[in-house]
Amino acid sequence: MKVSVDQDACVSSGQCALTADDVFDQRDSDGVVELLDANPPQQRLRDVQSAAAGCPAMAITVRP
Amino acid sequence: MSVAAEPVQLPLARPNVLDLAPLYEVLRREAPIAAATTPAGDPAWLVTRFTEVRDLLGDKRLGRSHPHPEQAARITTAAIQNGPSGNYDTEQADHTRMRRLLTPAFSAKRMRLLGDYVQRLVDGYVDQLVTDHAAAPDRVVDLRDGLAFPLPVSVICRLLGAPEQDRERFHGLSERMANYAIGADAERARAEFSEYMTGLVEAKRAEPGEDVISDLVRAQSADEAFDYAEMVRLCVGLLFAGHETTVNRIGLGTLFLLTHLDQWQALTADPDGRVNATVEEIMRLGAPGELGLLRYAHTDLDVAGVTIRRGDAVILSINAANRDASVYADAETFDPDRAERNHLGFGHGAHFCIGASLARTELRIVFATLARRLPGLRLACTLDELEVSPTLTGSLAALPVTW
Numbered sequence A: 001m002k003v004s005v006d007q008d009a010c011v012s013s014g015q016c017a018l019t020a021d022d023v024f025d026q027r028d029s030d031g032v033v034e035l036l037d038a039n040p041p042q043q044r045l046r047d048v049q050s051a052a053a054g055c056p057a058m059a060i061t062v063r064p
Numbered sequence B: 001m002s003v004a005a006e007p008v009q010l011p012l013a014r015p016n017v018l019d020l021a022p023l024y025e026v027l028r029r030e031a032p033i034a035a036a037t038t039p040a041g042d043p044a045w046l047v048t049r050f051t052e053v054r055d056l057l058g059d060k061r062l063g064r065s066h067p068h069p070e071q072a073a074r075i076t077t078a079a080i081q082n083g084p085s086g087n088y089d090t091e092q093a094d095h096t097r098m099r100r101l102l103t104p105a106f107s108a109k110r111m112r113l114l115g116d117y118v119q120r121l122v123d124g125y126v127d128q129l130v131t132d133h134a135a136a137p138d139r140v141v142d143l144r145d146g147l148a149f150p151l152p153v154s155v156i157c158r159l160l161g162a163p164e165q166d167r168e169r170f171h172g173l174s175e176r177m178a179n180y181a182i183g184a185d186a187e188r189a190r191a192e193f194s195e196y197m198t199g200l201v202e203a204k205r206a207e208p209g210e211d212v213i214s215d216l217v218r219a220q221s222a223d224e225a226f227d228y229a230e231m232v233r234l235c236v237g238l239l240f241a242g243h244e245t246t247v248n249r250i251g252l253g254t255l256f257l258l259t260h261l262d263q264w265q266a267l268t269a270d271p272d273g274r275v276n277a278t279v280e281e282i283m284r285l286g287a288p289g290e291l292g293l294l295r296y297a298h299t300d301l302d303v304a305g306v307t308i309r310r311g312d313a314v315i316l317s318i319n320a321a322n323r324d325a326s327v328y329a330d331a332e333t334f335d336p337d338r339a340e341r342n343h344l345g346f347g348h349g350a351h352f353c354i355g356a357s358l359a360r361t362e363l364r365i366v367f368a369t370l371a372r373r374l375p376g377l378r379l380a381c382t383l384d385e386l387e388v389s390p391t392l393t394g395s396l397a398a399l400p401v402t403w
């Protein structure tokens, strides 16, 4: 799967990092999303999709 | 007659703590942006459909401030969300600063680290409930006083650096601030809360600690644009937002599970596997309060065939949006296994709840622990017997349970 994030849209909620901390992190200074893994293994699909659905800025795109 | 012909009088009374007024269903279908009259008697727009609520929460053309605050529609007589707040000219800058200051303290990583501490607290409260249960002649204990209330309060006190022994005091103040049945006393409570907080702020200035209030005191003294009154307001807001809301979701979540025993049994059979989805479903449906999130239009805007004028009050009903049948299959049904995994329970967009990671951490630990340790949990009264206080957050006065 392919994941991308839009750091300009991100509102630093941290919900992605709470849901899939192997894929998303937050910058220490301002909490903006950082992508740790742009090609996570397929078994992470459900969590990554949850993170995308739960993002309050719609800043996460997932292509299975 | 169409529902849109006459303004909808708010609040719409709910049949019980778990269900919403049936009129919301009609509004979503026929008038997703309806003219309404607020509890204070002023005009406002009531938005009920998921798409419009989400889009307007993400729309920078609306804000919490008003271009002419003295002319703004009033919502209630409670001291929170009664009307506009903040300065129209600096709202965005003030808000950005607030988020920048607070975000690191409530990051997902920090909250995960707090997990062990929360787990120890929850275990301690459950131990005490077990002891009280054994000692009670009728085997009934109050889950609100024994867990739902003390947990979020302890956690937010520790994060903010507020003394836990003051908890009854600031809880009383929070309840009065959010009460719309007591008129001017709600404002007095806000003033008292500010006074209390000013004392705490000054104590932190003299003796800073590793806590959020100390951080804010430091930031305020280093930044001329950050005024003192705003800092105090923010600290009050955090103490308020950090406990009432979570107390309510623990109470409502317990009610949802114990009135849907199949779901409770599924959770007890696999607490770790099911708790996250269960908590999200609690967040979707567990909606106290009868209004919604308040904004004022900062320009004229056209939405779903309605023209909202600059300065109009807009009430975004996240409760109604979270039950929109065009988004959720069997929207009114409590079903943690549903395919839809998003909701607006923590808001959306720029004002999305700062405490969401904290709240999710607390709720997950609470429900996993209850399922593991008290699998035989049952309600000790009927839904109708539960008493709800007349506050914006609609909290339960008690939650009698047994096992």
Ligand code: HEM
Pocket: B064, B080, B081, B082, B083, B084, B085, B233, B234, B237, B238, B241, B244, B245, B248, B288, B289, B290, B291, B292, B293, B294, B295, B392, B393
């Ligand atoms: C630091 C500032 C603020 C914080 C921390 C805060 C926090 C919250 C939280 C946590 C809730 C959810 C309550 C619940 O559903 O249990 C809430 C609800 C609400 N807030 Fe705020 N808020 C703040 C400022 C404001 C302002 C300035 C306004 C309006 C001008 C406002 C209007 C509302 C409204 C209308 C609700 C919905 C009440 C209901 O569910 O009926 N808030 N707020």
Ligand code: HEM
Pocket: B099, B237, B238, B241, B242, B243, B245, B246, B249, B293, B294, B344, B345, B346, B347, B348, B350, B351, B352, B353, B354, B355, B356, B358, B359
């Ligand atoms: C289950 C518990 C909680 C619920 C349901 C909840 C809900 C909400 C909602 C709906 C909003 C959006 C308000 C708006 O858009 O006007 C909000 C904002 C906020 N919440 Fe929470 N909240 C919870 C817990 C917490 C906790 C534990 C904190 C702790 C600090 C907190 C702090 C805040 C703050 C500071 C805001 C204002 C954010 C902003 O204006 O940018 N909340 N919350």
Ligand code: SF4
Pocket: A005, A009, A010, A011, A012, A013, A014, A015, A016, A017, A024, A026, A031, A032, A033, A051, A054, A055, A056, A057, A058, A059, A060
């Ligand atoms: S969930 Fe969305 S808004 Fe929140 S940190 Fe992740 S990308 Fe940013």
